[in-house]
Amino acid sequence: MIIADQVLEGRDAILAAADHHPYARHSLWPGEQPRGWRRDDAVGWLLPAEHGPAGGAIGAPGPAVDVFADLVARGVLRPGQWLHLPRLDPAALAGRLAVARHDEWDFLWTVAAPPRQPGEEGVVRLTEADHPALTALIDEAFPTTTSRPGDPRVVAWYGIRDGDRIVACGADRSRGDVGFLAGLTVATDRRGRGLGAALTAGMTRALFARHDTVALGVYTVNAGAIRLYRRLGFTGTLTRSSVHLA
Numbered sequence: 001m002i003i004a005d006q007v008l009e010g011r012d013a014i015l016a017a018a019d020h021h022p023y024a025r026h027s028l029w030p031g032e033q034p035r036g037w038r039r040d041d042a043v044g045w046l047l048p049a050e051h052g053p054a055g056g057a058i059g060a061p062g063p064a065v066d067v068f069a070d071l072v073a074r075g076v077l078r079p080g081q082w083l084h085l086p087r088l089d090p091a092a093l094a095g096r097l098a099v100a101r102h103d104e105w106d107f108l109w110t111v112a113a114p115p116r117q118p119g120e121e122g123v124v125r126l127t128e129a130d131h132p133a134l135t136a137l138i139d140e141a142f143p144t145t146t147s148r149p150g151d152p153r154v155v156a157w158y159g160i161r162d163g164d165r166i167v168a169c170g171a172d173r174s175r176g177d178v179g180f181l182a183g184l185t186v187a188t189d190r191r192g193r194g195l196g197a198a199l200t201a202g203m204t205r206a207l208f209a210r211h212d213t214v215a216l217g218v219y220t221v222n223a224g225a226i227r228l229y230r231r232l233g234f235t236g237t238l239t240r241s242s243v244h245l246a
Contacts, residue, residue: 008036018043022109022213023238026178027056039063054081061088069096079245087239101244108234109215113208114201118194123202126157133166147171147183158203168195170203179207179214200232
């Protein structure tokens with residue numbers, strides 16, 4: 001049982017309470033019946049294990065932490081699980097949630113196709129035969145990403161080739177109503193040549209064929225990437241804190 005001002009049963013009820021925010025549309029996959037809640041100015045939800053995070057919330061961070069702390073105390077949530085919360089100071093979790101790791105990132109979105117970028121025509125959809133090369137590129141250039149070949153959250157991989165070599169790649173993780181780019185990676189010896197802009201623009205344009213909104217996540221400290229994404233039209237912003245329960 002979730003202790004809250006209002007219990008929300010199913011995706012439609014949660015989306016309505018969240019005013020169909022792009023982050024909620026991205027997080028809640030069609031065809032599922034998640035449990036959610038509203039408490040004061042926060043709306044939150046619990047997710048099936050295959051999503052990765054165990055739950056999330058938008059709105060005021062304090063009420064969200066109160067509900068998740070109660071779920072931890074009652075054993076609904078366990079150590080090792082992730083929560084995606086509204087941005088908050090780590091000190092606000094002291095004595096409420098035991099946290100092994102705290103990451104700050106921004107959820108950015110756009111509702112318009114980006115300006116054309118040089119080299120964008122080189123962005124192609126990859127196949128399973130490319131997975132070994134993708135793994136090698138990611139291990140070398142972006143080893144901390146959670147998006148990897150074989151991840152069930154990934155719909156498709158895109159990339160840019162230079163001859164037989166994949167020099168940039170990204171994952172389409174569009175499981176909700178919103179197109180979602182993840183794991184955007186450029187080979188370390190090819191950075192500074194516009195490949196990141198070409199990859200992001202090409203993938204965004206491809207996802208707009210199926211979605212009315214396209215989004216991505218970026219660590220808040222990555223100022224250079226945020227400037228690039230803003231230039232490409234990703235001006236919608238929701239600041240997030242992800243916590244790994246201890």
